[in-house]
Amino acid sequence: MSEAPKELANLRERAGEIADINGVAGLLLWDQNTLMPRGGAGARADQLEALERIVHDRLTDPELGRLLDALEPWAQSADPDSDEVRMVAALRRDHRKAVRVPTELAAEQSSAASHAQEAWHHAREAKDFARFRPALERVIELSHRYAACFDGTGEFAHPYDVLLDDFEPGLTTAELRTLFERLQRELVPLVAASARPPDGERVLPGHHPAAAQKALIDEILPAVGFDREHWRLDSTVHPFARSMAHTDIRLTTRWEEDDLAMAFYSCLHEFGHGLYEAQMDPRHYRTTLAEAAGLGVHESQSRLWENVVGRSRPFAEWALPRLRAHLGEPFEGFDADRLYRSVNRVELSLIRIEADETTYNLHIALRFELELALIEGRLNVKDLPEAWDEATQRLLGLEVPDVVHGVLQDIHWGSGMIGYFPTYTLGNLMAAQLWGALSAQLPAIESDFAAGDFAPLREWLRDNIHRHGRKYDSRELLRRATGEELRVEPFLDYLRAKLVDTGQLAEPLGRT
Incomplete structure (x- = not known):
């Protein structure tokens, strides 16, 4: 050179x-x-x-x-x-x-x-x-x-492309339209075949004081990789993660005493974001490379830890004794299989961050639809609540009782982040592809989870994703890690396999 x-x-x-x-x-x-x-x-x-x-x-x-x-x-x-x-x-x-x-x-x-x-x-x-x-x-x-x-x-071919490009360089409106059309076509019958009616039950049962939840999370997070020397966890209304450097990682969560899953899964989600930032190559510190390749990659990390890891059967085996030790009676009647089935049940819900993996991308499709209409001038802000409620009924079949369960549930638009939401769906797709690649290379990975050993996963992610930062764009990074272009099929196959494994589908539905 x-x-x-x-x-x-x-x-x-x-x-x-x-x-x-x-x-x-x-x-x-x-x-x-x-x-x-x-x-x-x-x-x-x-x-x-x-x-x-x-x-x-x-x-x-x-x-x-x-x-x-x-x-x-x-x-x-x-x-x-x-x-x-x-x-x-x-x-x-x-x-x-x-x-x-x-x-x-x-x-x-x-x-x-x-x-x-x-x-x-x-x-x-x-x-x-x-x-x-x-x-x-x-x-x-x-x-x-x-x-x-x-x-x-x-x-840029479309005004919305300019906004998308700030969060996921190169992503286009045309590509997203095709992607969401395909996902909706595949997901709607999956949801219809597997979803149970809302019954008010929480996926993680019981009433748990915030102090007890904090004690549980104080054991879970360090086990997966939270470093108390360089990380902290605080409370907020809408959970998020932010880093000021690879040595200063801030996670947040919301403690809801009647909904343990809020803190449990938001902490795993935000941990995935934090780990990405923490494991960037220190040589890139204070350069443009010490940033994410794109928000799609960032969300692939949070969704991987929240769902692919956190809702897996071996993770349930590892987590259950800790749930019992910290929270007691509500989990005494559970075995690992019941916990696994409970945290993966498909249930139509109004709140995106509480949604299961099967329905989640329909929530993102709703937000993409409305953002695009706002940017194209087909929708005025004053009409947004009504449009939200109509889309929720059309895509999810649910009535919205109030704006907190509807148009005001997410902070993103209030933070000026127009164009961010589609990166959650990209993250889901990438997470499935990354899981396919890493599980092939690490055949003992599920046994590691059951034993509480998450180091092999952290190391694989560091070597293949995190350390590169922004050195490669999202698509190149995905190719290098998996040998594949961005695809929908691995995610759909992953969903179908899990729905069969949890007994929510008798057999996989064919692709349409």
Whole structure:
């Protein structure tokens, strides 16, 4: 490989500054959703807006463009898989997209998202969409203006593509339409054949004080890989994970005394996100490579730990004695098989984060449908609750009793994350493909789970996914890990096999 030019050190320094500022912004966002007093929302919006201006100015600095241009001849002749060449390519992509957007607009988006997030909290508490509507209208208006910055560039075929690209580079509206049409065609008969009517029973039974739940989670999380030296767990309304660096991982959950599954599975979900960040190559710290390849990959990690691991039969065998030890009587009558069947039952429900694996992607299809209508101008924000309720009836056959169980259940739109939801479905598909590859390479993996040994899984994920960070894009990373392109079939096969194994299907339904 040719000797790295002097400009590379300058580029690294600039990338490090951007990473540091983004880390500070991440800390402020974590604080806003965990510890910040409610009255601090206005000042927090100002602070986040100021940081966004600084980052945007650094990304659009003409000197950064000149540095990237000066490095181009070297990058073309150097090893295309080297960290340095990949770092240059990632920063060039960020620079190219940022220069299309005025700093003022980027700052407005940051401020609007911060205010909307707080409005969402108030509206949710009051069960009143009207308290959220003006803030969401502002978010959607700014999203339209942001997408319009790329008109005439030929980069994006649809305005929604611009938003998708921020979360999953290269993902398109056309691809998603085809994907969701296929999934709905396959999932609707699966749900019809396997779902039981809602009966009010929880998948994990009993009333459990938060203190008892915390003691349970304090044993579960360290066993799977939570490192108390570098991680922490806090309470919030809508569970999320955030990292400021690979040495500073923040998870959150919600403790519901009549719904143990909320904390149990949200902690496993957010642990998957945290592990991805924690196991990135330390050499990439303070560069553009110390980021996820895409949110689809990120969600593949959370969904893998939550569902493929956390709802597996061997995990049930390992977890049951711990449930009994910490929570007692409700689990005394359970054996591992009953626990496995209970946590995998298919039941139509209103809340996405509580949904089983079979119905979950119908919740995402609903959100994709509504986001697309908002961006295409076919749906106004004022009509969103009614549209949500209609789509819930059409896709899930359920009546929505109130906005907390409907349009106000997710924080994403209040956080300005228009285009994020489809990455959950990509994550489900990728998780199934990754599981197929890793279980073939680690034939003892299920025995490891039953014995409480999760190190082989962590190591496989570190070597094949986590350590690379953003060095490869999502599709290339998936190919390298599995030898396959993104496919729907492994996920559907995984679902069918589990439904048969749990006795919810007599035999696998054929593909349509």
